[in-house]
Amino acid sequence: MGGRQRPPRARTPRQGKAAGGGRPNSRADSRPSPRADSTVEIARLEGYLAWEAEVAAAERDARAFAGQFPWLPTAERESLEQAYTADRLRYAEEVVDRAVERCRQLAARYRSECRRICTRWAALCLSVTLAAALFAVVPAALRG
Incomplete structure (x- = not known):
C-alpha cells in the first residue's frame, strides 16, 4: 500500500481538569506532574x-476484498485496495469522532446534573442548620 493513513486528529484534554485526575499540582510552575505526563503518554x-x-x-480486509477480483490487473487491484482502505479508515475516524462528541455531551450533562444535585444538598444542609439554630435560639429568647 502507499503508506499509512493519518490517525484521528489529536483530542484535547477535558477542560477544567488536569490530565492526571484533577488533583492540584504542588509545584510552583504550571507543568503537569510526572504522573499526569505518564498518564497522557500512555493514553496516546x-x-x-x-x-x-x-x-x-x-x-487486510482490502486485500481480501480485492482478491475476489482475480481478473483485475495488478495496478487496478492495488488502486481498489487503496480506495477500500482509505474509505474504511475515513469511516473509522468518523466513528471515533462521533464517540468522542457523545462522551463530551454526556460529560457536560453529568456535570450539570452533579451541580444541580450539589446545589440541592447545599440548600437542604443550610435549611437544616438554620432550622436547628432557630429551634435553639427561639426557646431561649422566649424564656428570657
Whole structure:
C-alpha cells in the first residue's frame, strides 16, 4: 500500500481538569506532574496502537476484498485496495469522532446534573442548620 493513513486528529484534554485526575499540582510552575505526563503518554500510546491495529485490519480486509477480483490487473487491484482502505479508515475516524462528541455531551450533562444535585444538598444542609439554630435560639429568647 502507499503508506499509512493519518490517525484521528489529536483530542484535547477535558477542560477544567488536569490530565492526571484533577488533583492540584504542588509545584510552583504550571507543568503537569510526572504522573499526569505518564498518564497522557500512555493514553496516546494506546490510541496510536489502536489506530495502527485499525489500519492493519483495513489493509487486510482490502486485500481480501480485492482478491475476489482475480481478473483485475495488478495496478487496478492495488488502486481498489487503496480506495477500500482509505474509505474504511475515513469511516473509522468518523466513528471515533462521533464517540468522542457523545462522551463530551454526556460529560457536560453529568456535570450539570452533579451541580444541580450539589446545589440541592447545599440548600437542604443550610435549611437544616438554620432550622436547628432557630429551634435553639427561639426557646431561649422566649424564656428570657
